[in-house]
Amino acid sequence: xxxxxxxxxxxxxxxxxxxxxxxxxxxxxxxxxxxxxxxxxxxxxxxxxxxxxxxxxxxxxxxxxxxxxxxxxxxxxxxxxxxxxxxxxxxxxxxxxxxxxxxxxxxxxxxxxxxxxxxxxxxxxxxxxxxxxxxxxxxxxxxxxxxxxxxxxxxxxxxxxxxxxxxxxxxxxxxxxxxxxxxxxxxxxxxxxxxxxxxxxxxxxxxxxxxxxxxxxxxxxxxxxxxxxxxxxxxxxxxxxxxxxxxxxxxxxxxxxxxxxxxxxxxxxxxxxxxxxxxxxxxxxxxxxxxxxxxxxxxxxxxxxxxxxxxxxxxxxxxxxxxxxxxxxxxxxxxxxxxxxxxxxxxxxxx
Amino acid sequence: xxxxxxxxxxxxxxxxxxxxxxxxxxxxxxxxxxxxxxxxxxxxxxxxxxxxxxxxxxxxxxxxxxxxxxxxxxxx
Numbered sequence: 001x002x003x004x005x006x007x008x009x010x011x012x013x014x015x016x017x018x019x020x021x022x023x024x025x026x027x028x029x030x031x032x033x034x035x036x037x038x039x040x041x042x043x044x045x046x047x048x049x050x051x052x053x054x055x056x057x058x059x060x061x062x063x064x065x066x067x068x069x070x071x072x073x074x075x076x077x078x079x080x081x082x083x084x085x086x087x088x089x090x091x092x093x094x095x096x097x098x099x100x101x102x103x104x105x106x107x108x109x110x111x112x113x114x115x116x117x118x119x120x121x122x123x124x125x126x127x128x129x130x131x132x133x134x135x136x137x138x139x140x141x142x143x144x145x146x147x148x149x150x151x152x153x154x155x156x157x158x159x160x161x162x163x164x165x166x167x168x169x170x171x172x173x174x175x176x177x178x179x180x181x182x183x184x185x186x187x188x189x190x191x192x193x194x195x196x197x198x199x200x201x202x203x204x205x206x207x208x209x210x211x212x213x214x215x216x217x218x219x220x221x222x223x224x225x226x227x228x229x230x231x232x233x234x235x236x237x238x239x240x241x242x243x244x245x246x247x248x249x250x251x252x253x254x255x256x257x258x259x260x261x262x263x264x265x266x267x268x269x270x271x272x273x274x275x276x277x278x279x280x281x282x283x284x285x286x287x288x289x290x291x292x293x294x295x296x297x298x299x300x301x302x303x304x305x306x307x308x309x310x311x312x313x314x315x316x317x318x319x320x321x322x323x324x325x326x327x328x329x330x331x332x333x334x335x336x337x338x339x340x341x342x343x344x345x346x347x348x349x350x351x
Numbered sequence: 352x353x354x355x356x357x358x359x360x361x362x363x364x365x366x367x368x369x370x371x372x373x374x375x376x377x378x379x380x381x382x383x384x385x386x387x388x389x390x391x392x393x394x395x396x397x398x399x400x401x402x403x404x405x406x407x408x409x410x411x412x413x414x415x416x417x418x419x420x421x422x423x424x425x426x427x
Contacts, residue, residue, distance in 0.1 A: 035386055038367065042388040159387070233407035236391050240398050276395040 002186040002334075003253045009130040010179035013172040013344035015068040016308040017060040018049040018165070018295060020350045025162045030155065031220060039162055044271025048165035048296035051148045055351065057088045058096045058103075060168025061144035063351050065104055068170045071346045074140060076105055081141035082112045083129050085121040085300045087329070088147045089114060100144065118196070119267045119328025120186075121145050121300030123336050126171070126324075127184045133175055143171040147299035149228065152198055154214065156222035160230045163269070165296035169304040172344070179339075185250040186334035187242070195234045196329040200225040235328060236273050243277050243327050243335075250323075250335050258283055260321060261337070263311060267326040268292045268302040300326070305348070312345035352401070352427070357420050364396050365389055375417040397423055 024047050025040050040046050051060070061084065069076065082104070084097035097112040106112075111132070117124050122145050129143045146168035153161045200211035211225045223229070243266075251257060264283050266274045271292055278288045289310035291302070298305055303324050307315075319341040327333035358373045367384040379385055394405050397419075403426040405419070413419045 034367075034384075035388075038386055038388045042391060231407065232387070233390055233394070233410065236394055237404060237406050240395070241404055270391070272391055272395050276399055279399060 003184070003249065005181040005183045005254070006127065006130040006134055007181045008134045008175055008177055008179055009182060010174045010176040011171070011338060011340045011343060012174050013068050013072050014169065014304045014308055015064040015071070015346050015349070016167060016169040016301065016305040017064040017067070017349045017351050018167045018305070019051040019055065019060070021050045021052065023048050023050050028162050030161070031158050035158070042270070042272050043163060044290060044292040045163055045296045046293045048162070049167065050150045051166040055148070056090050057086045057146045057148045057166075057168050058084065058090050058100055058144075060148070060166070060351055061146055061170060062100060062103055062168075063349060064168050065100070065142055065144060065170035067346055067349055068172055068344070069104075071344050072172055074172070077107050078140045079106050079142055080110045080138045081129060081132055082106060082110055083115060083125055083141075083143050084112075085115045085117055085125040085143070085145040086147055087116055087118050087299065088149065088151060097144070104142075117330070117332055118147065118299045119269065119302070120326040120330065120332040120334050122171075122303045123184070123324060123326045123334040124186060124332070125300070126182070126336055127186060127334070129173060130182055133173060137175055139175050141173045143173065145169050145171070145304065146301035149297075149299055152226070152228045154223040154227040156214065157227065158220040159232055160223075160228050163230070163297050164228075165298050167295060167298040167301035167305050169301045169308070171304055182336055182338040183250060183254040184334060184336050185246050185253070187246060187332070189238075189331045192234065192238060192331035194229075195231045195238065195331060197229050198226065199229065236270065238331055239269070239273050239327050240276055242333055243325055244280050246333060247281060247323065247325060247335050250337060254337055256337065261323045262287065262320045264288050264323045264325070265303050265306050265311075267328060268295070268306055269297045269328060302326075308345050309348050312347065315340065315343055316345065317342060352424065354417065354420050357423070358416060360396060360400060361393060361416070364392050373416055375415065375420070377416050378414050379416055380414070393419065401427060403427065
């Protein structure tokens with residue numbers, strides 16, 4: 001069972017960057033006015049940020065990282081690990097984290113690599129960077145997460161287009177002998193790999209001219225094979241089935257209760273889904289923040305973006321007990337229990 | 352659980368429906384108000400109220416409200 005703790009790593013700061021351009025689901029005229037109202041009410045998603053055509057995930061992460069380094073007054077030569085978690089890398093190769101090492105002027109002693117995960121990516125990325133830092137006693141590290149999902153969506157697909165927004169985030173971690181341990185519970189189920197998928201463009205199904213042809217799957221759902229496919233019902237079911245037990249196991253393993261946490265920050269995909277999980281776990285509504293109405297589903301950026309946009313003013317100058325949980329594409333899911341003291345969270349920036 | 356209670360719970364969650372519209376024999380997909388979002392609402396409701404999971408496949412096999420009710424009852 002992937003239940004484990006990681007000592008000596010402190011969460012120092014989080015920043016987030018979103019595109020300037022906002023789209024509202026109230027204006028999504030591919031579906032009827034009644035469908036729009038029901039979509040917004042059920043999913044909680046009203047506005048989404050859409051990246052300009054020339055901007056990639058790494059541009060948003062870069063801006064977030066520069067802002068955070070500046071706020072923390074870090075010396076860049078002390079940053080010796082950078083991990084980029086995304087499913088929209090700049091290139092098929094090389095890994096985007098390596099390009100960012102140079103672009104951010106980080107030292108060549110830094111290790112850098114990418115992780116290909118979405119909804120669960122922040123939790124997995126945190127476990128990876130924290131393990132490496134604690135083992136190698138690396139002083140400072142950057143975890144960059146996010147996606148420009150809009151690049152793989154078809155605007156004629158009502159089952160995906162109105163749900164996703166673009167964002168990039170940066171999270172700063174430090175080696176600190178006095179830091180409380182982080183507790184993780186990470187899980188996977190590859191049997192559900194087709195639940196959220198882009199079929200063409202990898203090596204299993206390479207791009208052909210047919211990959212670009214729009215096909216009507218059902219009324220309101222038109223897409224090509226290079227577009228994102230999302231089986232909403234299955235993801236919904238999976239999340240209701242797996243997330244609660246995953247969190248309960250984690251709480252059992254570190255001998256804590258729901259009451260011991262100040263905030264439960266869930267991956268932002270669907271408000272009805274998260275509210276059902278919240279109610280089943282008997283968590284008070286004020287402990288579960290949402291940024292869905294502002295930014296939609298921002299993939300691996302959703303948890304840090306929600307902390308920055310919804311909690312930054314409430315958590316500075318104190319110690320906050322967090323339970324964070326991400327779940328989705330893979331299928332992959334995981335939770336972490338951690339403390340953050342005097343977390344630096346500059347306001348969300350725009351690019 | 353009985354079916355009239357089950358229907359009342361669905362009608363309470365699906366605001367687009369006038370109470371009294373749903374009957375056990377109603378083919379829910381044929382309702383003019385029906386949308387894919389309602390499938391999520393019913394799955395969430397059944398999960399919360401009865402602690403039963405309905406998958407997309409389970410739901411596809413159901414035509415009427417009574418079919419969903421019988422499925423939930425069989426899993427209780």
